[in-house]
Amino acid sequence: MKNLREITKEELEAIRVVTFDIDGVIIPTGTELRENADGTELYMKSKQLSRRFIENLKELKTHLKLNFSSGRNILYLKSLVNEIFDEDIFLQAENGNISWFGGDIVHPDYSADYFKKLKLIRECIKGMMAQGDMRIRGFEPKMFILTPHSDQIEEIPDIVQEADPEGELYCLWTNEGYDIGSKIMNKGKGIERLAEYLGISPKEILTTGNNYNDREMLRVGKGVTVDPERAEAEYFIEHKQNELGGELLAEFLLERYKKNF
Numbered sequence: 691m692k693n694l695r696e697i698t699k700e701e702l703e704a705i706r707v708v709t710f711d712i713d714g715v716i717i718p719t720g721t722e723l724r725e726n727a728d729g730t731e732l733y734m735k736s737k738q739l740s741r742r743f744i745e746n747l748k749e750l751k752t753h754l755k756l757n758f759s760s761g762r763n764i765l766y767l768k769s770l771v772n773e774i775f776d777e778d779i780f781l782q783a784e785n786g787n788i789s790w791f792g793g794d795i796v797h798p799d800y801s802a803d804y805f806k807k808l809k810l811i812r813e814c815i816k817g818m819m820a821q822g823d824m825r826i827r828g829f830e831p832k833m834f835i836l837t838p839h840s841d842q843i844e845e846i847p848d849i850v851q852e853a854d855p856e857g858e859l860y861c862l863w864t865n866e867g868y869d870i871g872s873k874i875m876n877k878g879k880g881i882e883r884l885a886e887y888l889g890i891s892p893k894e895i896l897t898t899g900n901n902y903n904d905r906e907m908l909r910v911g912k913g914v915t916v917d918p919e920r921a922e923a924e925y926f927i928e929h930k931q932n933e934l935g936g937e938l939l940a941e942f943l944l945e946r947y948k949k950n951f
């Protein structure tokens with residue numbers, strides 16, 4: 691892996707889109723979620739983009755198109771970037787499953803069996819909650835993947851394995867719970883779809899990430915990891931504990947554009 695500072699003028703000139711991962715990259719991690727056992731009450735608290743980052747995005751938009759790819763749901767992504775939203779902003783939610791391209795929302799077709807499997811897993815986890823298991827806090831509202839918020843516990847990957855002997859599903863630790871979804875889709879395939887939509891190569895899309903669900907997108911695009919130990923990429927960006935790698939990337943790119951690379 692190379693330090694991003696080593697990226698060449700030619701490489702930067704070829705970039706058409708920058709894709710920001712959200713949690714731990716442009717927003718501090720730590721979403722609070724609590725749902726009651728019968729699912730009739732849901733409390734969720736997340737963070738906002740910093741003012742300075744929003745202003746940097748406005749400037750960055752004059753050079754590049756912007757894409758935001760996250761495990762989170764599409765409504766959250768839309769509200770996060772509402773201030774700068776226009777036809778040059780793309781959103782990819784639920785680990786590549788839902789893409790918002792030019793006013794259209796696209797997603798893969800899933801069979802009823804897939805949703806049945808997710809429902810079975812959800813019911814098993816809800817059963818643990820109903821028995822008072824405080825390690826599980828509830829489910830984040832999503833369409834195509836299942837996201838229980840919990841401590842890192844053996845039981846959840848075990849439940850997934852039992853419900854899915856065919857091995858069609860992934861179950862990835864997210865630092866605040868698990869993302870459970872179909873292996874036919876991931877953030878990397880989302881990047882391929884965006885490249886196809888724009889008629890460019892995936893390598894013309896700079897991608898960022900920090901976690902297990904970012905690995906494919908870092909590989910498919912021109913990857914810049916903010917956590918080299920957990921997710922590998924061609925480049926890494928250095929940051930201190932209290933800094934966000936995605937915010938530093940925006941500043942780095944703006945500086946290079948200002949100096950004409």
Ligand SMILES: [Mg+2]
Pocket residue numbers: 711712713714715899900901904
């Ligand atoms: Mg991430």
